Amino acid sequence: MWLRMRFDIEWFDVAYGLCRAGTRRDRAELERSIRERWPSPEQMFPCLSVRTAFDLLWKALDFPPGSEVVMSALTIPDMVRIVEHHRLVPVPADLNVADMAPDLDSIRRAITPATRAIVVAHLFGSRIPIEPILEIARQHGLLVIEDCAQAFAGCHFDGHAGADVSMFSFGPIKTATAFGGGVFRVGDPRILSRMESLHAEYPVQSRGSYLKRFAKYSVLKGMSCRPLRDAILAVYRAAGFDYDRWISGVVRAFPGPKWLDRLRHQPSAPLLSLLERRLSTFDETWLAARTARGNRMARLMPDGAMRPAMNASEHSYWVFPILADEPDRVVAALAQAGFDATRRSSLRAVEPPADRPELDPHHARDILSRMIFLPLCPEMPRREMERMGKILESQADCLTKVSAGSETPVLFPRMLGGSRSG
Template sequence: MIPRGRLDITFSSLFKGIGFCVAELFGIRVPETLEDDENVLPCLSVRTGFDLTLRSLGLEPGSVLLMTNINIPDMFSIVGSHQLVAIPLPVNKHTLGISMTQLEDSITSGTKAILITHLFGAIMDIDAAVKVAKLHNLIVIEDCAQAFNGTYKGHPQADVVMFSFGLIKTNTSVTGALLRFNNRELHSKVKMLNDQLPVQNTRVYLKKLFKAIAIQVITLKLFYTLLCYYCRIAGKDIDVVLAGFTRGFPGADVMSKIRFRPCTANLRMMQLRARNFSIDRITLRKAVADSIIRMIPDSMKIGRLNAGHTYWVLPVVSENPEELINNLRKKGVDATAKASSLVKCGALAPSTEDELVVDNLVYLPVAHEVVNKLSGL
């Protein structure tokens, strides 16, 4: 069975991370600096950075935050915890961008900020959106959790740009995020609040590193095939089994889990990963994804008009996702509808035929072997 994907980290890096934890637990302190950039702030997660940003803004309850209408549930929960009103902006399935008409029509006197989220590894063109936002004095928060490619630093007029290095992200540090600010006042407030957070226990990070090693072993092709076979004969759902491994902040009370600073070992791992990142990994991933996409009808493609796509994940649209998944698994390809925890905020029915709908997406492994398996589907 071709696994749906492996963590973007080597065993060597994971063992170094364990070494960082052991050094910290034994009191061996090594200074860490992630970047020679005073506008960058390391955080425990993008969720943490988003929460800190909203706390720093001090918006009145009932204030409006425009949001790309597809994101992970926790981001919508964080907005609700600040008693803000989220107004969703639909995503175009071809460009993975938002409509300027819908954006302008959604702005009212109560609108204070906008969260623009790049999906699936694609980077949408947000020049027009940022221009509109700035004309209305909106705070622009750019969510690049799924869009790290080693070169894109965010829009120069975004007030804060958030990059994730969580467990399943590109160039993962297992846990961690970087916030890049173009708004000095906001940076100062966020940093002050972040400095007041307790440091996450090093043992928590150490446990996550061991879990990451287990995931890397399990997703080796032989072991993954055996796991799929076990799940089938035991009547277990492979998606449920894997979700227990990969959720960054499991459970309902997300706020109590994200309000920490990363431990020193986590910061050192982020530094190590940042220094050793190679753009060649992105280039190779794009080439493999392109070879798969050429086998797929245009009607099934997502983001085909997005020129900045790096395919962190490779979704396709299907009228019958379950049937497609079953057919692919019979061919030895572990496709899934649950490779991402993305949900839609707002009306369930799409407003136009070009709106992205997450319920009919199927995620394909980005692997050369998939190309041959797609024939006949």
């Protein structure tokens, strides 16, 4: 069985991370070394996770309660919870399925005099052109925050030069994972220094908690190796457990009611050590191979099948989502052929404020309801990809199609010419 969930880390790195658990290296020196991997070291800010620094950012900005933050309409729920925790109002900007960029009209409609910032997420490994969004932000005096958690492509890309903040995640299932860690680029030195002084007040992640995390993900990595993985899957299936659901829950970094307390920590020296190693040894040819694999799979898709971000100008295929009108049937057909595709996603639609139901992100909800992630992984040989393509071909009538006569994919064909853009 080919599984989607995998950890982008080699056993050699795992061994290094374990050895570093007892490291006495200076955290400040490690942070400096991480910063120096990026083009603008003085703007970089290593932290425990993207969520840690996203929370710090709002603390540092200290916007008045009720200020609004326009957000890409699909993100992980914690990003919304963090905004709300600071008594700010998240406002969704609906997405264009073709490139997963927030729709410009949706952004314009979402902006009010209370808006302070726009958070743009680059999803699935694709990168969206944010220039038009920067232009809108400039007209309204808004900050632009780029969520690159799913879009790390090597340290040469530290975010769009025009963005005020760009954030990269090295969480458990991310590219170049260190089983945790995040790096932010913050353009304004005043905001950065405020974030740094607030950060300095946080307790440092204990070695014990690093080791616990590290052990958990190492075991999960071990479990994801064939044939152990196949045996575990068979046991789960026989017992009626949903493996995918279980693993999605286990990889949540900050579970439980004390999630905010958990994320408000400085990274420990061992985590920084491993992160520094992952960045310094990152292999861009490996990323190029992943991109080529994604492009090959794209060519194997049935004619006219619609995919999120299918027209993205840059895509490194962190994951490979497709869309289906009847997703359960497609998942079942793939499973029968040994491909463990999944409908499970950590993304959720951002809810509109109660008094602005017209901003409901219909496209984002529709994408979520149709989305299936294919288990495309580096070990999958070409012939297996071709076999997966053939299964999809046999299910072509269940897949969502690009609308006939439309140059870009539109999720709501019935709305063409209607009031909704997209």
